[in-house]
Amino acid sequence: MDAARSALTGDDVFDWKVTRPRILAPLFPASLLSPGSLDVERRLIGPEQDVPWPAGAAWLEYEPKVAAVLGLETSAADPFRSDRHLFGYTLVSDWQARDASGAPVSTAEGVPIAIGPCIVTADEIDPQVMFLQVRIDDEEIAKGNLNGTATSLFRAIEAASALAPLDRGDALALNPFADAPAHELWPGAMVELGAEGIGTLRNQIAPASDR
Secondary structure, eight states, X not given: OHHHHHHHTSTTGGGGOOSSOOOOOSOXXXXXXXXXXXXSOOOEEOTTOOBOOXXXXXXXXXXXXXXXXXXXXXXXXXXXXXXXXXEEEEEEEEEEEEOTTSOBOOOSSOSOEEEEEEEXXXXXXXXXXXXXXXXXXXXXEEEEEOTTHHHHHHHHHHHHHXXXXXXXXXXXXXXXXXXXXXXXXXXXXXXXXXXXXXXXXXXXXXXXXXX
């Protein structure tokens, strides 16, 4: 941070101005576990990046999620403890392509997962009272706090690490609104997932012309 501040005081600072800056995904985990997700390798995108429309899809099913990120390795030999192994939290927007019948559309890479806008360290936020809001095209479709989802996250990490070791930087994501109806999205939809203390993860579904 000191080096960054020093660089900003230079006389030539505006010579290095980025024409179109963007925020990248704050994390590229080797493993992002999430119950119910397709078991395919998927690329990650960050805030403000478009979600490409997958071939063969009639619509996208959207799931807002909160992810817990590990700061230390955990395994059956070193059971997970949130006060020791947890690094922090971030937001995840997950999508699954559906065909006209509602069946999943499996593609080689799946639909990219959006992560961001940042990771907030575990000591800076209380996940039990974290308030979340989901908006699609400026319409609020879900809101509430994590309640028991944080406990479910910890239990899921403990169970997963008992089966196979998890590394630092790995993450596990859950949908705090899992009991709510699925959200159907079409080209052009703007999706915003916000949480107090973390910020807003905003992505737009690529328009039909970009298919």
